[in-house]
Amino acid sequence: MSHRTPRAAAAAGVLALGSAVLALLPAQAGAATELLGNGGFESAALSPWSCAGTAATTATAPHSGAAALSAVPGSADLAPCTQSVTVQPNTGYTLTAWVKGSYVTLAAAGTGVSTSTWANAPGWTQLTRTFTTGPTTTQVAVTLSGWYGSPYQADDVSLTALGAIPSSPPPTSASPSPSTAPPSTSPSGAPSSAPPTSASPSASPAASTPANTVRVSTAKELQAALSAAVPGRTIQLADGTYTGNFKITTAGTAAAPITLTGSPNAVLTTATGGGYGLSLANAPYWTVRGITVTNAQKGIMVDASDHVVLDGVTVHHTTMEGVHFRNSSSYGVLRGSTVRDTGTAHDGKGEGVYVGTANTLTDRSDHVQILDNTIGPNIGGENIDLKEGTTGGLVSGNRFDGNGLTNVNYDDSWVDVKGNGYTIENNTGVRTMNDGYQTHTQQPGWGCGTVFRGNTSDLTGASGSNTAKYAIDVTNYSADCPTTVTADNTVTGGTALVNPGVPVG
Incomplete structure (x- = not known):
């Protein structure tokens, strides 16, 4: 939430649609046997696809054959169509589909697998994703989905095996840290070198062996496994409900991170709906992958824990924020995840993702990367709030939905930047109150050095009280506190791309 006095200037925001980061596997030998059923949607019954919302086959201009999938998301759903497929452990797979429409997503999820990519195209466009199953993966759910209120089509969906992946260890030079060095900062906090790109953090350097995998199926077993975790271990959760406030206090290492999947x-x-759903305290080098956290005061809390990766998680229905990096938790990553229905108390304290702590400069949760997530709808604060005292983060490839903003604590934009040296790029946003993106100086010398590039903002229907509404509202632009807005940012609706006096180039 924002802690600031009212201002006359209209708030701003650019929304961004992110480019998914794709790590291709080396070519593998093996027969390309098709694993999906009815990938061409030639069967009018859609089976074995399971679709929610309005979905059917259509004979109108398919990519190939006689039919294609046609789906129409509602105002509060993505009209997903899902098919579960049996796969082999430690095997590479290629997933492809032809799609057309607004923000059509192709994804695969399962034990140790969470990957997705999307396209926003009026004509047929091919999506491709390559992934490797884990040592215990036997099922993967392939999902097609769209964007709120926007029809989409899909055809010729395919999943084929590349072959078994060699078991030799990866190079020792791999690191779970972000692959781009953070920019150095001047005394004012503005970056003195080029901002980071949207390169994704490298994979963990060493996968756990089956002998170091603990499988749990009850809440008691889960808490015991978290307490007994050692570097290099994987804790594998069976499907089911785990009730409790789960806390992680054991550290992994750079060479042997710990995984909860x-x-x-x-x-x-x-x-009770209170406390933290999952808490990491003084617990660096953890990866949390694939699970859902819900019905808590706060979803996932990362405290004093560097190099924590939250990959493909779902967080929803929290009374306060969904995900929080706090108490100098640096080099954290949230990627490929969904955060929605936060701040259910409707008091302006329900940010989707929160980095740092308000009204202090001692929380150095620096270089946090927020990549390729869907954040919204029904976020009770800003989709992302980047606090003063934090530096050098990256917000890239996300899809924002501001439906749920309250303006109770000045939450009237998708992203509010109060830290220094952030890069905000390739995001897309819809449904906001006043602006898409805003910068603010809550402490002298902060809220400076942000780079906005390649963001797509739709301010149509913005319902806030500000007369002027901007995709990007830079409230503190000066030579001592610069902000860069590149010409590839775009806006639909609203007053303008950026507030007067801020150059675009």
Whole structure:
């Protein structure tokens, strides 16, 4: 949430649609056997696809054959169509589909697998994703989905095996840290070198062996496994509901991070709706992958824990924020995840993602990367709030939905930047109150050095009280506190791309 006095200037925002980061596997030998059924949607019954919302086959201009999938998301759903497929452990797969429409997503999820990519195209466009299953992966859910209120089509969906992946260890030079060095900063906090790109953090350097995998199926087993975790271990959650306030206090290492993994059907929930769903405290080098956290005061809390990766998680229905990097938790990553329905108390304290702590400069949660997530709808604060005292983060490839903003605590934009040296790029946003993106100086010398590039903002229907509405509202632009807005940012609706006096180039 924002802590600032009212201002006359209209708030601003650019919304951004992110480019998914794709790590291609080396070519593998093996027969390309098709694993999906009815990938061409030639069967009018759609089976074995399971679709929610309005979905059917259509004979109108398919990519090939006689039919294609046609789906129409509603105002509060993505009209997903899902098919579960049996796969082999430690195997590479290629997933492809031809799609057309607004922000059509192709994804695969399962035990240790969470990957997605999307396109926004009026004509047929091919999506491709390559992934490797984990040592215990036997099922993967392939999902097609669209964007709120925007029809989409899909055809010729395919999943084929590349072959078994060699078991030799990866190079020792791999690191779970972000692959781009953070920019150095001047005394004012503005970056003195080029901002980071949207390169994704490298994969963990060493996968856990089956002998170091602990499988749990109850809340008691889960808490015991978290308490007994050692570097290099994987904790595998069976599908089911785990009730409690789960806390991680054991550290992994750069050479042997610890992994907590499960499918979205492995659900962490609290008994009362209070406390933290999952907390990491003084617990660096953890990866949390695939699971769902819900029904808590706060979803996932990362405290004093560097190099924590949250990959493909789902966080929803929290009374306060969904994900929070706090108490100098640096080099954290949230990627490929969904955060929605936060701040259910409707008091302006329900940010989707929160980095740092308000009204202090001692929380140095620096270089946090927020990549390729869907944040919204029904976020009770800003989709992302980047606090003063934090530096050098990257917000890239995300899809924002501001439906749920309250302006109770000045939450009237998708992203509010109060830290220094951030890069905000290739995001897309819809449904906001006043602006898309805003910068603010809450402490002298902060809220400076932000770079906005390649963001797509739709301010249509912005319902806030500000007369002027901007995709990017830079409230503190000066030579001592610069902000860069490149010409590839775009806006639909609203007053203008950026507030007067801020150059675009």
